[in-house]
Amino acid sequence: MKRVKAAGRAALVLALCVGVTACSRTPDLMNTQRGQDTPDEFAILPNKPIQQPENYRDLPPPTPGGSNRADATPFKDAVAALGGSPDRLNRTGEIRGEPGLIGHVTRFGLxxxxxxxxxxxxxxxxxxxxxxxLERLFNVNVYYKAYRPQSLDQEAELARFRRAGAATPSAPPSGEFQ
Structure with missing residues (x-):
């Protein structure tokens, strides 16, 4: 009788473990939603300031579903911030011109x-x-542990660049890491 009770308990524990581990879900390594009860400040995208035109007759006609001058243009803004010409982007975001750059980037295929x-x-x-x-059960962040083999050792790379003579103006001074 004791064996039957022990076997029953073991089967119950086993079924409970299988039931908990069988709950399939998308692996969420970073757990960015854990404990977040405030708004996400990165979800807010400010528009460009509204400008007063010199002449209202010169305004382009409205295009339903199209863009206007106050809309955010993140791709063009990024190109401008990197020193490029945002006017070279067409509506699909592909770069026109710059055949040398496009040829170099796509040299191994596209x-x-x-x-x-x-x-x-x-x-x-x-x-x-x-x-x-237990990490999955208690929603523990395992992102950094999972991607550790692919991470870059910042101090070692900085030392390697300095030994090679590369300028590192935005990095901390040499004695900071020692």
């Missing part, structure tokens, strides 16, 4: 579905490095 491929590979990697049972 995969149009690279985002899909990377998303799939990253999902598989996150599934393999999803953390242990």
């Amino acid at each position: 995969g149009r579905d690279i985002r899909t491929i990377l998303a799939k590979e990253d999902y598989e990697y996150r599934k393999r490095n999803d953390g242990r049972l």
Whole structure:
């Protein structure tokens, strides 16, 4: 009788463990939503300031569903911030001109579905490095542990650049890391 009770308890514990681990979900390594009860300040995208035109007759006609001069243009803003010419971007965001740059960047081929491929590979990697049972159960952040093999040692790279004679003006002074 004792054996039957012990076997019953063991089966119950085993079923409970299988039930908890069988709950499949997308691996969430970073847990950015954990404990967040305030607004996300990065979700707010400010518009450009509204400008008073010199002459209202010179305004372009409105285009329903189109853009206006106060809309945010993050791609053009990024190109301008990096020293490029935002006027060279067409409506799809592809760069026109610059054949030397485009030729160099696409010299090993151009995969149009690279985002899909990377998303799939990253999902598989996150599934393999999803953390242990208790880490998943208590929603512990395992992002940095999972991606540690792919991380860069900042101090070693800075020392390597300085030994090579490269200028590192935005890095801390030499004695800071020692």
